[in-house]
Amino acid sequence: MSREVRAILDMFEIVFLGTGGSIPTEGRNHPAIAIRFQGVVLLFDAGEDVQRQYMRAGLGLNRPMAIFVSHIHADHVIGLPGLLLRMSLLGRQRPLEIFGPKELIEYVRMTRDSIGLGTTFETTVYAVDEGRLWGHNGLSVRAFPVKHRGLALGFEVTYQRPRGKFHPERAEALGVPRGPLWHNLAMGKAVEIDGRRIEPHEVSDPPPSPLKIVYTGDTRPCESLLEAATGAEVLISEAMYASDKVDLAQERGHMTAREAAELAAEADVKLLVLTHYSPRYDLERGATILNEARELFSNTILAHDLMRIEVTWQGARVVASRQYS
Ligand SMILES: [Zn+2]
Ligand SMILES: [Zn+2]
Incomplete structure (x- = not known):
């Protein structure tokens, strides 16, 4: 497999479906973030529309899809019945797993009949509080408790590449001829040549550290978030207010942009993306919170609805962004 193909397969794509905090605005919907990886869609929160x-x-x-709900506040779940209805009407076939606080089970159950859920696909809702929730082929999602109002979760998405980089010159030096034996070694299988056994680790690097994206949900800065965010490629953080509203942030269990930037710096993340910001910042396109965060952590961007970010071991880059009007 060429390095280019490998890079495409190992690429996360983050799509911001909604970036509004509490109240949707003309240009920003309620919170919802899709993270796509190798054809799998992981959806975090499901606000209105x-x-x-x-x-x-x-x-x-x-x-193939799984949905993760950070907490039961309406702006994070009010769109879930609509999304399930759409899947039901359009004949989704694949089973669907939904993870979140225990109230989510009753919430989905109450809307089940009106949605017609279960007619074309199976839905399972899991009540969770923390720990590893979901995993598939090296991709996994872990929840950690955060500090909001009631049970609220943040999420850590990681991909662990199974093998490190294969070095053909090392294989050559050990007398392994180019061809199927190289392929086997590159895929992590030992080979034999003239009665000698060559192990994959002799010709490949160890696997790189996992690629990690962390989503805060709604929260005050807290230890569990700092721990999860440490070393993340991307931290997607709520930033409901600017610092002049820090009292409000404390009272309502949210973060200021400054607090998000402080945490990003301490956690040594590569990129901080601010989302879930108050409608009051729409008038100046979020400049206040963005500038405030950048004073402390320069590699900060502000999310807008339908913004896309690609994330690989080479870093993160915005590939499409539509400024709201
Ligand atoms: Zn919220
Ligand atoms: Zn909330």
Whole structure:
């Protein structure tokens, strides 16, 4: 497999479906973030109108998918029934797993009949509080408790590449001829040549450290978040207020942009993306909170609805961004 193909396969794509905090605005929907990896869609929160944002983003309703809800506040779940209805009406076939605080089970159950849930695909809702929730082929999602109002979760998404880089020159030096034996070694299998056994670690680097993206949900700065965010490629953080509203942030269990930047710096993340910011910052396109965060952590960007970010071991880059008007 060429290095280019490998890079594409090992690429995360983050799509911001909604970036509004509490109240949607003309240009920003309620919170919802899709993270796509190797054809799998992981959806974090499902605010109002997530179904149409999901369609606009072209994410596909019959993909392998799991949904993770950070907490039961309406701005994070109010769009879930609509999204499930859409999947039901359009004949999704694949089973769907949904993870979140225990109230989510009752919430989905209450809307089940009106949605017609269970007619075309199986839905399972899991009540969770922390720990590893989901995993598939090296991709995994872990929840950690954060500090909001009631049980609230943050999420850590990681991908662990199974093997490190294969070095053909090392294989050559050990007398392994180019061809299927190289392929086997590159895929992590030992080979034999003239009665000698060559192990994959002799010709490949150890696997790189996992690629990590962390989403805070709604929270005050806290130890569990700092721990999860440490070393992350991307930290997606709520930043409901600017520092002049720190009292409000403390009272309502949110973060200021400054606090998010402080945490990003301490956690040594590569990129900080601010989201879930108050409608009051729409008038100046979020400049106040962005500038405030950048004073402490320069590699900060502000999320907008339908912004896309690609994340690989080479770093993160914004590939599409539409400024709201
Ligand atoms: Zn919220
Ligand atoms: Zn909340």
